[in-house]
Amino acid sequence: MNGNEPSPGETLMNIVVPLQQTPDLVEELEINADGTDIDRDAVTLQLSEWDGQALEEALLLKEAGAGSVTAVTIDGGEADAILFTALAKGVDRAVKLKPSGDAPTGLDHHALARLLAAAVAQLGADLVLTGVQSVEDLDGQLPVLLAAMLGWPHVSVVTGTELRGGAIAVKQEYSGGVMAELEARLPAVIGIQAARQAPRYAPVSKVRQIQKTAKLEEMPVEAPSGEAGLKIRRVFKPEIAGRAEILEGEPAEIAAKLVSLLKDRGLAI
Amino acid sequence: MAADVAVVVEHLNGTIAEVSFEMLGQGKRLAAALGGKLRAIVLGRDARAAAEACGTADAVLYVEHEALGGFDPEAHGKALAALCAESAPAVVLVGNSSKGMDLAPDLAVALGVPVVTNVGAVAIEGGTIVATSRLYGGKIHAEVQVAGGRAVLSVLAGAFPAEAGKSDRPAAVEGVAPPADLASRIAFQRLIEPEAADVDITKEDVLVSVGRGIQDKDNLEIVQELADALGCPLSASRPLVDLGWMPKSRQVGKSGVTVKPKLYIAIGISGAPEHVQGMKDAATIVAINSDPKAPIFDVAHYGVAADLFDVVPALTEKVRELKG
Numbered sequence: 001m002n003g004n005e006p007s008p009g010e011t012l013m014n015i016v017v018p019l020q021q022t023p024d025l026v027e028e029l030e031i032n033a034d035g036t037d038i039d040r041d042a043v044t045l046q047l048s049e050w051d052g053q054a055l056e057e058a059l060l061l062k063e064a065g066a067g068s069v070t071a072v073t074i075d076g077g078e079a080d081a082i083l084f085t086a087l088a089k090g091v092d093r094a095v096k097l098k099p100s101g102d103a104p105t106g107l108d109h110h111a112l113a114r115l116l117a118a119a120v121a122q123l124g125a126d127l128v129l130t131g132v133q134s135v136e137d138l139d140g141q142l143p144v145l146l147a148a149m150l151g152w153p154h155v156s157v158v159t160g161t162e163l164r165g166g167a168i169a170v171k172q173e174y175s176g177g178v179m180a181e182l183e184a185r186l187p188a189v190i191g192i193q194a195a196r197q198a199p200r201y202a203p204v205s206k207v208r209q210i211q212k213t214a215k216l217e218e219m220p221v222e223a224p225s226g227e228a229g230l231k232i233r234r235v236f237k238p239e240i241a242g243r244a245e246i247l248e249g250e251p252a253e254i255a256a257k258l259v260s261l262l263k264d265r266g267l268a269i
Numbered sequence: 270m271a272a273d274v275a276v277v278v279e280h281l282n283g284t285i286a287e288v289s290f291e292m293l294g295q296g297k298r299l300a301a302a303l304g305g306k307l308r309a310i311v312l313g314r315d316a317r318a319a320a321e322a323c324g325t326a327d328a329v330l331y332v333e334h335e336a337l338g339g340f341d342p343e344a345h346g347k348a349l350a351a352l353c354a355e356s357a358p359a360v361v362l363v364g365n366s367s368k369g370m371d372l373a374p375d376l377a378v379a380l381g382v383p384v385v386t387n388v389g390a391v392a393i394e395g396g397t398i399v400a401t402s403r404l405y406g407g408k409i410h411a412e413v414q415v416a417g418g419r420a421v422l423s424v425l426a427g428a429f430p431a432e433a434g435k436s437d438r439p440a441a442v443e444g445v446a447p448p449a450d451l452a453s454r455i456a457f458q459r460l461i462e463p464e465a466a467d468v469d470i471t472k473e474d475v476l477v478s479v480g481r482g483i484q485d486k487d488n489l490e491i492v493q494e495l496a497d498a499l500g501c502p503l504s505a506s507r508p509l510v511d512l513g514w515m516p517k518s519r520q521v522g523k524s525g526v527t528v529k530p531k532l533y534i535a536i537g538i539s540g541a542p543e544h545v546q547g548m549k550d551a552a553t554i555v556a557i558n559s560d561p562k563a564p565i566f567d568v569a570h571y572g573v574a575a576d577l578f579d580v581v582p583a584l585t586e587k588v589r590e591l592k593g
Contacts (some may be wrong), residue, residue, distance in 0.1 A: 025406050025539070028562070038409060053511065107404075107411065132370065135405045137386040138413070140374030140423075148378035153343050153454040157367040157524065169458075172340075173524050174281065174367050177463030177517060180340060185454040191370070193524070194511040229383030229416040233399070238410050238564070244556060244572030254573050255583035258555065259591055261571060267532040267553060268475045268499045269591055 013067030013163065013186070016125035017058045018116050019086070020142070021045040021077045022106060022134050029237075036232045037105060045077040047085075050131025056195035057161055058129045059090050066163050067126075068092040072119055072219075074103050074112075080216065081207075088202035088210045095123070096216050101223035106136040107232070113145035114224035120150060122219065125187065127168060132156050132191035139228040143191035153184045156191035272305030275358040276326065277349065279368055280311065280319040288364035288426040293325040294433025295391065295424070296362050300327070302393035303359055309440075312348050314338035317442065324438035330356075334447040339457030342371035350379040351448035358419075360391075360398060365423040367524070373423040382419040387542065389428040398422075406541035407564040426523065427546045466518030468502045475501035475532045478521055478548070479509060482537020482558060482577055486514045491581050492536055498588040504528065506544045522547035537577050540565025557581065 023029060023043040030039040058069045070093040071086035073079050083094035097119055104111035120128055133141050147154030160171040164183065172180045173193055184190070247257050263269045274296045279286040293309060300307040309326035311319050316331040323329045330352060336344040349372060353361055363373040365387060377384035389410070390401040398415040400422055470476060477496040483489060489503075496503045505515035507522055521528050523543040533551035538544060540556070540563055548554070549568045556569035557577050566572045573580055 023405065025408065029405055029409055031409075038405070049508070138402050138404060138411055140377060140384045140386055141370050144371060144374040145378065148375050154371060154375070155342055155455065156370040171461070172367060175286075175524055176526055177520075178281070179461040179463075181458040181461060182339075182341065183456045183458060188454070198511070198513040229420075230385065230413040231416065233412045233414055235409060235411045237408065237562075238403075238567075240562065240564075240567055244566040244569040246561075246566070246572045246574060251575065251579040251583040252587075254575065254580055255587040258571065258573070258584060259587040262532065262553075262555075263591065265553065268501065269588060 013126045014124055015058045015061060015067060015069045015127045015129060016120055016123050017051070017055050017069060017071050017091070018128065018130045018142070019051045019055065019071055019073040019082055020048040020131065020134050021073065021079070021082065022048040022136055025135060031235055031237070035234045035236065037107060037235055040105070047078070047082050048131050048134045050133055050192060052199045053195045054129040054131050054192035055086060055089065055091070056197065056199040057192050059200070060196055061161060061163060062090065064163070070095060070123055072097055072116070072123070074099065074115070075218070076103060083216050084211045084214070085202050085207050087214050088207045089200055094214070094216050096218050097221045098218055099221055099223035103223065107138045108226060108228055109137065109139050109142050109145055110228040111224045111226055113142055113149050114227070115221050116146055117149040118221050119219060120146070127186055128189040129161070129192055130189070132158070132193045139230055141191060143189045147189035150187075150189065152187050152189050154189045154191065155182055155184055157193045158190050159194045160196045161190060272303040273308060273356065273358040274300040274303065274305060274360045274362065275308045275310055275353065275356065277361065277363045277369070277372065278309050278311045278319060278323055279364055279366060280313065283318060285319055285322055286364060286366065287431050288366060288424065290431040290434035291426065291429040292362040292364065292424055292434065293323060294431065295429040297325055297433065299360055299391065299393060303396075305359065308356065308358065310349065310352055312337045312345055317444070320442045321440050324436035324440040325434050326440065329440045329442045330445045331442060332445050332447050334451060336451040336453065337447070339460070340368050341453050341455045341457045342375070343453035343455045344451045346372060346375045346379070347451055347453070348447055349376055352445060353380055360419070361421045363421060363423050365425050369423055373421050377421040380419070380421070382417065382421060383415050384421040384423060385413055385415065386423045388422045388424045389542070391422060403542050406539055407545070408562070425542050425546070427549060463518070466516070468518070470502060470504045470519055470521070471526050471528055473502055473528070474530050475499055476504045476528060476530045477501055477534045477536065478504040478506065478538060479515075479536050480506040480538030480544070481508045482539070483509070486512075489514060491578065495534075495581055495585040495588065498585050498592065506538050535565055535569065536581060538565055539563045540568060
């Protein structure tokens with residue numbers, strides 16, 4: 001899909017990109033003392049990878065002349081670093097949401113969607129792009145919950161967008177490489193699986209420079225109470241069924257064992 | 270009525286998605302535990318043919334309408350919500366597929382009932398719905414109980430056996446009129462079939478598959494050398510495709526393809542449910558991953574819990590020696 005210049009006289013879009021901070025899965029996650037959540041004091045938070053894709057797609061729309069991009073995230077954790085990086089990548093506004101009470105935990109997307117719905121309304125968004133999923137989807141994927149609460153149309157698992165006047169054309173991905181093309185009237189929420197190109201990189205020097213000159217906006221929002229209707233009984237690490245026979249030793253020994261295994265079974269060698 | 274189970278059947282070009290049969294089988298067990306009936310729901314322009322294939326269900330409700338031809342999330346959402354508001358099932362099972370991701374949370378909000386996502390197990394305990402959700406790439410699970418006795422469950426593909434949902438029994442199909450309002454702000458325009466790829470990885474006997482553990486695009490050479498030594502193509506998990514390091518045609522998993530080679534060597538792949546879904550039925554699976562707790566070791570037959578940068582070059586060398 002090609003970028004699309006808005007026709008003269010057309011109002012420029014206000015694209016809002018909610019960014020979630022989720023645990024870095026490279027590190028071992030621990031369970032909290034009462035076994036109802038991960039140990040949130042022990043995790044390293046990072047921008048949810050799908051949200052990084054959504055941010056890239058929003059920036060591509062902006063560069064095609066669509067309008068402005070506002071990145072929002074809930075205060076705390078890595079909020080400042082994530083928002084300064086977003087500014088370095090080219091967003092127009094970076095807004096920290098400050099809930100009146102406790103911020104929703106990562107496992108309460110209903111509360112998160114409720115909070116974001118209020119922020120999106122306050123920001124006057126025409127279009128919301130956000131990650132189609134996160135690693136914490138216990139009670140529904142965020143974009144669809146957000147759209148349902150706003151009463152907006154939504155399309156999930158999108159890998160490319162193009163603005164066409166008051167609508168957005170999207171590619172929705174099915175399995176097996178099959179895709180569908182749909183057009184949604186704005187305002188709408190689009191759940192991004194992958195941007196048209198790999199997310200751009202913001203050099204550390206540029207982020208540092210932005211940090212010195214730019215100021216993050218702050219927006220108070222009401223902290224919603226839980227409405228997911230789920231009671232978490234326990235959060236646990238699944239037992240490894242131990243199906244795999246683990247091969248041990250030095251790399252060369254392991255390689256020799258593997259090759260002889262494959263040879264014995266008539267596989268590939 | 271509030272003890273019934275409904276399964277939303279997904280179909281494309283006349284083929285029913287495997288996850289729908291998996292849900293029908295599991296739905297049958299849940300309906301029995303609740304003392305209710307199992308209903309299949311099929312939406313589409315020509316839904317009846319797909320409905321006929323759902324003999325496992327006690328009844329198959331199908332809704333046909335021009336607006337339900339392609340998958341328009343809003344029109345399908347409205348039709349589904351109307352049907353579920355009327356029949357008020359205790360449990361609605363939806364596949365956690367692209368379409369299901371649009372349908373499940375939306376339906377839950379419309380019905381005012383909870384939704385559980387990434388469901389890999391479900392049970393009825395004294396009338397209470399208890400579901401287990403696989404989170405954090407399958408590394409952590411959460412067992413939740415649902416308030417109010419009704420829920421929408423978004424079910425992972427591959428979590429339940431499909432055989433239990435397949436039946437030669439003639440289906441008791443029943444056409445249901447679509448709701449008066451199917452107006453949508455979304456227009457389905459067309460299906461885009463995948464472009465012909467240089468290699469069809471679904472037809473290969475051996476695959477070397479690489480994931481995020483490879484860390485850098487330049488490092489792909491290490492695994493390419495192993496693939497070359499074995500004389501097979503390279504495939505990949507989703508993140509590498511999204512990063513643009515590997516072509517879409519080589520993607521194994523939920524939004525890529527399902528492969529069943531004789532040998533699948535997973536390198537630097539942690540084994541998130543989305544990936545496992547696409548390769549778990551390979552005849553022999555070898556996994557090389559530095560994290561001994563990676564879920565990939567649950568599906569692998571042989572595991573190497575070591576640094577791929579040490580093991581893979583050693584393996585390539587041994588293969589070359591043997592193949593001369």
